[in-house]
Amino acid sequence: MRVVSPLLKNAVFPGLAKLGYLRRRNGAGPAILTYHGILPKDYKMIDPDLDGSLVSADSFRRQLRLLKNQYNVISPQQFLDWCEAKQDLPPRAVLLTCDDDLRNTLTEMVPILQEHELSCLFFVTGASLGALPAMLWYEQLYLMLLAVREDIALDLHDGFQARSRTLPEKRRVWWSLVRHLSQFDAAERRTLLDEVQAQLCLNDAWSTQVLTGPLRCRFLMLNVAEVRSLMAAGMEVGAHTLTHPLLSQLPPEAAWTEIAESRARLEQVIGRRVWALAYPFGDTASATEREREMAERAGFSCAFLNVGGGFGAPMPRFALPRVHVTGEMKLGEFEAHVSGFYRSLRQRFQRPA
Numbered sequence: 001m002r003v004v005s006p007l008l009k010n011a012v013f014p015g016l017a018k019l020g021y022l023r024r025r026n027g028a029g030p031a032i033l034t035y036h037g038i039l040p041k042d043y044k045m046i047d048p049d050l051d052g053s054l055v056s057a058d059s060f061r062r063q064l065r066l067l068k069n070q071y072n073v074i075s076p077q078q079f080l081d082w083c084e085a086k087q088d089l090p091p092r093a094v095l096l097t098c099d100d101d102l103r104n105t106l107t108e109m110v111p112i113l114q115e116h117e118l119s120c121l122f123f124v125t126g127a128s129l130g131a132l133p134a135m136l137w138y139e140q141l142y143l144m145l146l147a148v149r150e151d152i153a154l155d156l157h158d159g160f161q162a163r164s165r166t167l168p169e170k171r172r173v174w175w176s177l178v179r180h181l182s183q184f185d186a187a188e189r190r191t192l193l194d195e196v197q198a199q200l201c202l203n204d205a206w207s208t209q210v211l212t213g214p215l216r217c218r219f220l221m222l223n224v225a226e227v228r229s230l231m232a233a234g235m236e237v238g239a240h241t242l243t244h245p246l247l248s249q250l251p252p253e254a255a256w257t258e259i260a261e262s263r264a265r266l267e268q269v270i271g272r273r274v275w276a277l278a279y280p281f282g283d284t285a286s287a288t289e290r291e292r293e294m295a296e297r298a299g300f301s302c303a304f305l306n307v308g309g310g311f312g313a314p315m316p317r318f319a320l321p322r323v324h325v326t327g328e329m330k331l332g333e334f335e336a337h338v339s340g341f342y343r344s345l346r347q348r349f350q351r352p353a
């Protein structure tokens with residue numbers, strides 16, 4: 001699959017899309033799409049791994065036009081009613097969702113959704129329930145590692161050690177740290193992040209200096225007033241845990257707090273029912289059977305993965321598959337994902353979705 005990918009992306013998917021083959025595919029349930037925001041105007045991509053989940057405003061418009069013309073984009077409320085067996089969906093139904101509550105969702109994404117008279121289900125973390133804007137801790141960590149030009153040597157007080165010289169090694173160190181730091185509560189994680197920052201010789205004001213101009217819209221998350229603005233603009237809001245850890249790395253009580261408390265606090269702040277959860281990172285390893293059971297017990301009506309989506313996919317309520325839309329997806333490839341064609345190809349080649 002990896003070898004033939006360029007051929008699929010550049011010839012097969014666009015060809016099948018043009019012939020109308022992809023849009024003739026259908027499934028019992030909807031196709032659910034995950035966005036992560038829009039690249040702000042004047043923002044220059046820093047790193048493909050860091051920025052690859054955000055799409056350009058032009059791509060987003062093209063995708064919405066295609067969906068409006070050829071598919072049935074449903075509202076989050078229609079999805080909930082279907083999920084609770086209260087209502088059927090139209091054929092080729094598509095639900096739009098967006099994770100991580102970055103500020104650009106409000107400044108760049110919502111206006112485009114409104115242009116097209118569409119609603120989206122936004123998943124927000126506990127960081128957006130305060131008055132002050134914050135940054136996703138794992139993105140801050142990635143930026144810190146990128147900021148250091150010399151070789152990196154980390155030796156944290158809890159025994160975590162890592163060395164890196166090249167960019168691929170930095171990426172590996174970053175992911176080890178994400179897994180490692182996920183185990184701790186927010187305060188301890190903050191202490192360890194500060195320790196990483198100090199060992200990388202980045203000064204205290206580093207993040208304030210970094211976050212200037214378009215970088216603020218790219219990296220800062222919404223605050224509580226902005227979450228309310230999302231809702232006032234006709235959008236729905238779901239929970240994305242308190243602090244966005246890799247849930248499966250947490251001890252049971254901590255994982256339960258992340259899931260159940262995020263729902264309770266969000267409901268308290270927005271004053272209405274929160275029925276949907278998106279698992280952070282969202283692959284099958286980060287949301288195991290334990291997390292799925294917790295999501296159900298915490299009172300959510302459904303919970304979303306970030307993989308395996310497209311028409312025809314099985315739709316377990318607490319492991320709903322989604323299509324992760326990326327910035328490099330051209331329209332033909334996007335439609336291959338929505339239609340489930342890409343997923344069925346992967347299954348045929350026996351690779352995990």
Ligand SMILES: [Zn+2]
Binds near residue numbers: 100244279280
């Ligand atoms: Zn997320």
